[in-house]
Amino acid sequence: MKILIVGLGYVGLPLAGGLARHGHEVHALRRTPLETPSFLHLHSGDATDPAALRRLDADFDQVLVLLSAGERSEAAYERTYLGGATAVRQAFPAARLIWVSSTAVYDAADDALIDDDTRATAPTGTSAVLLRAEAAAASGPHLIVRPSGIYGPERTTLLRRLARGDLTPAERATWTNRIHQSDLVRALAFCVDRPDLSGTLLASDQEPARLGDMQDWVQAELARRAPPHAHAAGGVPAVATAAASPGAAAAPPPVSSAPSGGSRAEARKSRRIIASRLTALGFTWRYPSYRDGYGELLGALGQL
Numbered sequence: 001m002k003i004l005i006v007g008l009g010y011v012g013l014p015l016a017g018g019l020a021r022h023g024h025e026v027h028a029l030r031r032t033p034l035e036t037p038s039f040l041h042l043h044s045g046d047a048t049d050p051a052a053l054r055r056l057d058a059d060f061d062q063v064l065v066l067l068s069a070g071e072r073s074e075a076a077y078e079r080t081y082l083g084g085a086t087a088v089r090q091a092f093p094a095a096r097l098i099w100v101s102s103t104a105v106y107d108a109a110d111d112a113l114i115d116d117d118t119r120a121t122a123p124t125g126t127s128a129v130l131l132r133a134e135a136a137a138a139s140g141p142h143l144i145v146r147p148s149g150i151y152g153p154e155r156t157t158l159l160r161r162l163a164r165g166d167l168t169p170a171e172r173a174t175w176t177n178r179i180h181q182s183d184l185v186r187a188l189a190f191c192v193d194r195p196d197l198s199g200t201l202l203a204s205d206q207e208p209a210r211l212g213d214m215q216d217w218v219q220a221e222l223a224r225r226a227p228p229h230a231h232a233a234g235g236v237p238a239v240a241t242a243a244a245s246p247g248a249a250a251a252p253p254p255v256s257s258a259p260s261g262g263s264r265a266e267a268r269k270s271r272r273i274i275a276s277r278l279t280a281l282g283f284t285w286r287y288p289s290y291r292d293g294y295g296e297l298l299g300a301l302g303q304l
Helices: 012-021 050-054 074-091 125-137 157-164 181-192 211-225 228-233 262-268 276-280 290-300
Strands: 002-006 025-030 041-044 062-065 096-100 112-114 142-147 149-151 178-180 199-203 271-273
Touching (some): 002 012, 012 025, 074 096, 125 142, 149 157, 149 181, 149 290, 157 290, 178 181, 211 290
Parallel strands (some): 002 025, 002 062, 025 041, 096 142, 112 271, 142 199, 149 178
8 A cells, every 4th residue: 555654753653664564655744854764755844734745646545644743732732733634634635544643532530431432522722622633634534543641662751750759649549541652553553454444443551550550560660670789778770761871872852643742631630541442353462551561661771
């Protein structure tokens, strides 16, 4: 298939590589310069600019859109997500559009259980803008994918907080939902291979968890893995980002991914996301729980 990825960042770039390896012709639109990988036809431009989109071919079978507003304000969300959805949909009316949204579109809190049949009802704010963008994307052939908080290499902010143990009592009681970068990339490729799949689809790992339980597990894991001299000293090593590790390359800026601020929104709204439809379709998880993903990250950081 001939595929266009709009937004080549933390999720979009590895997704492009995976699709190319599976034999697809992959094109991408990106705002900022990037050394072009050999597997990719890279185009420069902004997704909200109709002129930039008109310069592209019109015969794409599928268009995947992964945008980032850069800041959490209604104006930024309207400009990026609503403007991007409208422009991309108008530019490619016949292509199947896979729009990567966010579980922030669910207004429910109070430990609510949310699955693929739950109606998104965000009435105001940035979440309401995301719903309007989804509606614009859905005016033609489409699939709306709603990931929860994305984590993985170079995205360890929450992991560092858990390791420090600086959660408030209210935060400890909050339910949160995660998806590893690798599983989101794989889930989107899974959807590309099912062109008849439509509607909405949640993308979140198989184990919602309270932040307090996550913090207790991370700290226990740090203590278990610490060398004997660290135990004797009564402490555990600090967790650093991969970019701060000796010999590690600096992380590229997340120019485009799922809507920015999604994980922060989830931390405030305690709810449990169950991605039942994706699982029922036969998708297999590489990181079915935070323990699988964070356990690997703790080891990969090389600070234990």
